[in-house]
Every structure is written in C-alpha cells, then in structure tokens.
Amino acid sequence: MSTPEGTASTIGWDCVALDCADPAGVATFYAELLGGSVKADPDGDWFDVVWDGPRIATQLAPDHxxxxxxxxxxxxxxxxxxxxxxxxxxxxxxxxxxxxxxxxxxxxxxxxxxxxxxxxxxxxxxxxxxxxxxxx
Known part of the structure; x- marks a missing residue:
C-alpha cells in the first residue's frame, strides 16, 4: 500500500482479507467468479485475487x-x-x-x-x- 507524498498519516485502502483453511481454494473461487486470477505469496499462506475491483486476499487460518x-x-x-x-x-x-x-x-x-x-x-x-x- 502506498500513500501520496506528504500525507504519511493518511490511511488508504489495501484489501479485504478473508481467513480460511483453504486460502488457495477460496481465492480461486473469487477469481473465477469475478473473472480474475490468483497471485500466490511465496510462503503459500496468502493469496491475492487480481481483478478490476478492490483487492481481495485470502490467508491461511488452519482453525478457521x-x-x-x-x-x-x-x-x-x-x-x-x-x-x-x-x-x-x-x-x-x-x-x-x-x-x-x-x-x-x-x-x-x-x-x-x-x-x-x-x-x-x-x-x-x-x-x-x-x-x-x-x-x-
């Protein structure tokens, strides 16, 4: 997330993050529903849904x-x-x-x-x- 120069205290939008036991599966669900794609974090516990709207992310929560x-x-x-x-x-x-x-x-x-x-x-x-x- 970046903020415009000179507005270091401004809060900006980053994403909606959904906890789930199967973050790859849930990210794929939203990517297919919205016509987007999935970008995986190298650790495999965070996935971004890349589409034309605001960022949706899924993260591993084994006990969700x-x-x-x-x-x-x-x-x-x-x-x-x-x-x-x-x-x-x-x-x-x-x-x-x-x-x-x-x-x-x-x-x-x-x-x-x-x-x-x-x-x-x-x-x-x-x-x-x-x-x-x-x-x-």
Whole structure:
C-alpha cells in the first residue's frame, strides 16, 4: 500500500482479507467468479485475487470456523453487483459456493434487490442488482 507524498498519516485502502483453511481454494473461487486470477505469496499462506475491483486476499487460518449466518454473527461480507442474477447464481454454485438466502433459483422480477451466498469457506457475500430495475 502506498500513500501520496506528504500525507504519511493518511490511511488508504489495501484489501479485504478473508481467513480460511483453504486460502488457495477460496481465492480461486473469487477469481473465477469475478473473472480474475490468483497471485500466490511465496510462503503459500496468502493469496491475492487480481481483478478490476478492490483487492481481495485470502490467508491461511488452519482453525478457521465459518461464519454461521443467519443463525450467528455474520462477521463481515462482500457485496458484488450483477445484472443477470440467474446466470450468476448458477456460476456461484458451479464454483463451489452455496445459496444462503434465498436458496431457491432466482425467478424473474424478484422483489428484493440482493441474494446472499457463501464462498467455499463459508464467508457470506451478496449479489446485488446494480439498479432498481435490473433483474427483469
């Protein structure tokens, strides 16, 4: 992370880091979902998802316990926009993710503007409509 010259006390964005027992697998999930690639740390315990958006990283946490949303604390989640929810829903499932809320396949013109999923390590994320009229 770098800061502009003369602003040493300025805090800037670096990444969202997700703890998981299989950081390579979770990074691959997000890279494939987002059309990016994975860059591995030489030690093999940190992976960056390289794509057109903000940096997402995964790090090894051998004793990681997945969030238990909606029964327990969510901890944190990622939001992604998507115009074609049905195609994105199928892609999440094909890549090893799971639908959390709702779990049924998307129907035309849903009332709610987001759906909740989990990556293979159990981290929740949402697929959100980019505009109110999307997902017709």
């Amino acid at each position: 316990t997945s969030p238990d949303w909606p029964r327990g604390q969510q901890q944190a989640h990622l939001d992604f926009t998507v115009a074609d929810i049905a195609t994105a829903h199928e892609r999440v499932l094909q890549l090893g993710g799971s639908a959390l809320d709702p779990v049924d396949p998307p129907r035309p013109k849903p009332e709610r503007g987001f759906r909740v999923y989990a990556d293979p390590a159990g981290h929740p994320f949402c697929l959100c409509r980019p505009t109110k009229d999307a997902w017709d």
